[in-house]
Amino acid sequence: MNENVSFYRDTWAEINLDAIEYNVKSMVEHLGGEGTVIAVVKANAYGHGDYEVACAALEAGADMLAVAFVDEAISLREKGMKVPILVLGASRPEDVQVSIDYDITLTAISLEWVKKAEQFAKEGVLQFHIKLDTGMGRLGITEKEELDELIQFAADSSSLSVRGIFTHFAAADELESDYTDCQFAAFKKLLGGISNKEWLIHCANSAAGLRFKDRIFNTVRLGIAMYGLSPSKEMNKELPYSLQEALSLHTKIVHVKKLPKGGKVSYGATYTAQEDEWIGTLPVGYADGWLRQLKESEVIAGGKRVQIIGRICMDQCMIRLPEKMPEGTKVTLIGRQAEEYIPIDEIADRLETINYEIPCILSARVPRMFLRNKSIMEVRNPIIQSHSASKG
Incomplete structure (x- = not known):
């Protein structure tokens, strides 16, 4: 073992950052310059190492990062990461100010959440994406009326700024399922009348990004495929490019x-x-x-x-x-x-x-x-x- 290696046991994992770079570049090329790539590095980059993977992904053409919780975003900030970071999961309204201080973008899961979040935004502006639930049944808004009211509430507030809107597909990796079609239709219906071209609009996870170029809008959240793993066994037959396991x-x-x-x-x-x-x-x-x-x-x-x-x-x-x-x-x-x-x-x-x-x-x-x-x-x-x- 290399004398500079700082561990004292004979078990270790190797993370091939060249493979990470290849997988990200391949998605960027697949999009043909038509979409932003968000590198998903939650859960310590799926166990690979968040900061190191993030650096490799950004060098390869990713535009921003996504994590699950505020703690993960703060950890990246304290390691020196300067790019935009989106927290995909639910955050406590009382943690809004620390998120503003660390320049972290949160996810709004309801109008009620946004109203509470505004109360805790004492200094600066909270940036957030709106989560729509189109059939995952996990987090997000389901009704157009609530969405429109949320957007108007944020527009009237000096401490809130909508930066994007998104949903998550439940079955994009299942080739025989038409459920993604239903979710995509629901997403477009909820987006009706929204014309803010500055917002990031994203519904494509790795599976959808690989399979449905017509459902990308302007952003892909690249998760499992960034690590060289197919979203499902079924998809191995239809990958637009090979993946390199990292x-x-x-x-x-x-x-x-x-x-x-x-x-x-x-x-x-x-x-x-x-x-x-x-x-x-x-x-x-x-x-x-x-x-x-x-x-x-x-x-x-x-x-x-x-x-x-x-x-x-x-x-x-x-x-x-x-x-x-x-x-x-x-x-x-x-x-x-x-x-x-x-x-x-x-x-x-x-x-x-x-x-x-x-x-x-x-x-x-x-x-x-x-x-x-x-x-x-x-x-x-x-x-x-x-x-x-x-x-x-």
Whole structure:
């Protein structure tokens, strides 16, 4: 390991910033210069690293950022991010002034919210986007009358400024569904009579941005596709350009032993060796996000797929080796090694979930190594950084 790498365990995630840049540039080119790209970096950029991904996305042509909560926006501001940041989720009206102070754009979810927000805007102007609920059933306005009243209320206020309006599709990644057509029609109906050309108007998430160029208006919120992951398995057949997966996960064998026939492995002694076997121990477990349900799944060691055996522990798991391998052998849990490849979708299938969830569940104690042109640019290790900050 590079001597400048600031972590002291043999498990780490690699984030390929070139892949992030490629995926963003590909969307920009797909739009043909006709739309703004909002890079969605909520949830620590889907587990990839918010600031580093944000920088790569902006360099690649994204125009602004989006997060889920005010705390995430403040974190980016305090790391030096100057571009517009939109908070997509519901924010407390009493947090309006801190959002103004940090130049954060909030989301208005109702007329009532806007009226309360104005009361807390003591100094400066609150910028916000209006959220319309066209069928997601989560947040937003559903009635034209309420929308028009909200817009007029903001126009009459010296402390409120509407900067955009948007909705969210519930099924844009489902090729056989016509629900997106219904939502799009509802969105256009609610927008009727609104002609402010300075507003950002957005309904396209990654799936809609990839599939429906006619439903972009002037902005695409680029989320899962920015990380090189398809919004759904169905869409893999109809992508307008290829996606490059940005995250890989690696560890090293820290111990090797020969287990005699009949020997047991891990909690519950659920695994029994059918013959003499070489067993490798890996320093990664469910506290890192490598969940217990991944027992009997495969990883890549020495360029070969090998099986996890026994129950996955909090901090460790064991693999059955085809032959004795040296301690320190690199093992790939997600990503490519030699001719073998384990994509995030494979892990999602084993866990019976969606690919979005896999990078998000990798815990903060897994260091993130950021790469450019296959060279280490930076390493983020929240455990040591937090400890250092507390000492200061």
